[in-house]
């Protein structure tokens with residue numbers, strides 16, 4: 366007769382990403398790779414949250430023992446408002462993509478998008494932002510999230526151009542005390558060169574490209590698209606066609622912002638290069 370085996374309770378910490386829509390989110394895939402790689406016991410799910418349910422769902426997630434949340438479109442500003450304390454980056458950005466309970470039990474909001482993009486450009490690709498002429502296309506939540514981090518690198522200037530020009534001006538008004546910022550319109554771009562052009566619009570997801578003149582690219586220009594997909598995005602193709610030195614997409618940013626969230630939650634820093642390579646391969650295979 367075999368002896369009864371004591372049931373071993375394995376405690377698994379719960380994390381989740383809240384958004385709407387959410388079914389294409391790669392975050393569960395990425396965090397599961399991080400957990401395997403670092404030996405952390407956790408489960409990470411993606412939850413589609415009804416537009417008016419965000420605050421209640423966040424509260425019930427943490428009340429029932431959830432350890433950390435990522436927040437994506439369209440809830441980053443709601444998460445900022447709900448947070449009881451915020452990092453300096455999140456405070457400035459007005460948008461939160463990472464939530465957890467801090468040591469005082471307060472709901473703490475951070476924004477890891479800017480760190481994610483910086484790590485990808487600077488650490489993964491050897492780029493430099495200090496002293497550069499930067500153009501940002503777009504003025505939505507993602508641009509708001511990365512601006513404080515970009516300004517901290519002390520570029521020579523950051524110009525912002527957006528389909529709805531008033532939103533670019535609003536960002537410039539808000540951040541102009543922290544660096545040289547300009548709001549431009551698309552037809553003012555002729556005759557200006559930029560060292561780094563960041564596409565922070567979702568236009569490419571609709572098969573569209575903002576009306577950028579090719580003349581803004583010179584042979585040392587880096588182009589960075591926050592979106593990604595199978596093969597080159599439209600903006601990457603545009604960058605290559607106009608002779609950019611580098612044409613990068615947002616896969617690296619996605620993995621790096623996730624790694625920063627993982628670190629904030631677990632105090633363990635995952636290795637990202639292998640996860641970026643695996644995600645690129647996954648995207649090529651599945652889309």
Ligand code: NDP
Pocket residue numbers: 438478481502503504505506507508527528529532565566567568570571573574575591592615616618619620622
């Ligand atoms: P928002 O909806 O807040 O903003 C969208 C922006 O895109 C606005 O500036 C909007 O202009 C512009 N836009 C949309 N469609 C067009 C178009 N057809 N032509 C020109 N401009 C257009 O989205 P987010 O800022 O939150 O996100 C932007 C993109 O960045 C998303 O696609 C998102 O997936 C990606 N992202 C990637 C991350 C990563 O880790 N790689 C992290 C965060 C975001 P207007 O103001 O005129 O509407």
